[in-house]
Amino acid sequence: MRRCVDLDALRPAMVADVQVVTSDGKSIAAHSFVLATASPVLERMIDRARRGWNAECTIRILGVSSDGVFAFLHILYASRVAPEDEEVVSVYGPQLLALSHAYRVGWLKRAAEASMTARLTPEHAVDMLKLARLCDAPRLYLRCARLAAKDFAAVERSDGWRFARRHDAALELEILQLLEDADQRRERWARERASREAYRQLAEAMDSLVHIFSDDRGCTCADADTDATPCRGLRLLMRHYATCSARKAAPGGGCTRCKRMLQLFHLHASVCDRAAPDDDDHPCRVPLCSHFKAKMRAEKADKTWRLLVKKVTRARVMSRLAAERKVPELVAASWARYSNGGARLR
Ligand SMILES: [Zn+2]
Ligand SMILES: [Zn+2]
Ligand SMILES: [Zn+2]
Secondary structure, three states, X not given: OOOOOOHHHHXXXXXOOEEEEEOOOXXXXXXXXXXXXXXXXXXXXXXXXXXXXXXXXXXXXXXXXXXXXXXXHXXXXXXXXXXXXXXXXXXXXXXXXXXXXXXXXXHHHHHHHHHHHHHOOHHHHHHHHHXXXXXXXXXXXXXXXXXXXXXXXXXXXXXXXXXXXXHOHHHHHHHHHHHXXXXXXXXXXXXXXXXXXXXXXXXXXXXXXXXXXXXXXXXXXXXXXXXXXXXXXXXXXXXXXXXXXXXXXXOOOOOHHHHHHHHHHHHHHHHOOOOOOOOOOOOOOOOOHHHHHHHHHHOOOOHHHHHHHHHHHHHHHHXXXXXXXXXXXXXXXXHHHHHOOOOOOO
């Protein structure tokens, strides 16, 4: 790696007026106005040093190696992380994060955190998690937690984890808690994915109902293609509904499949915005639509049903927008992820 250049060379017109002493006793000549401009903490330290007995104006930057302090000062002099200094940030990342947090240099803290987050490996996840917590670096903390959850076998082999197990019960407990949270989160996502898939299938069934009863000819999907048509499952269900002896024996009841068909007709009426067959140029021909609409006008639907209608309506809108490619790519990808897999409605 390229060594940091002499700080005096960066401000040749000025005389260095502050000495920065490091943990290993080295002294670095620097310019007070550069340090004071970059950090309010260094500004206060310089002020105090000037007001007291410290005529030479010496301040101490402790806790990291002198190379780390030098890298810190070098980047403060540049006032930004230039492309040629990215390697410095990557080599001294942890030290720069600690110093920029302690001396309140926000832009450098963000740069160090981003650099460390991008280069994080399971071997260092435990140490970096501890540092991220101490330095209040949430992005790095989250990345460590995710990496630990994703590749705990590698984390377990790391020195950081072994040290935490022997000497830092609080950190060990914190990591185990993070792993448990990640497991719970995965389970919750799986449940949410499954329920979204169910709403998507119901939305598809609503479209199929309208398609099947769109005109007098009804559904004309070729039988040869039935495996590929979304209406196939619904047509089979309706064929059963029309002939089910259990339903005929007990009108309004019947077998499970008939009850499901009735629920689909009811759901259709809840999302249908078309008029009754006699009132409109484009009437709704779905069976029982006007019957269920009249029933819904007479008695208010319960909360669970209203929530179901809301979610199916949303799933329907999302499916249509995704099909028309009107949604941003990110949303479409997320929707496709939720929509993939799972059995089709039969
Ligand atoms: Zn069809
Ligand atoms: Zn039946
Ligand atoms: Zn309708």
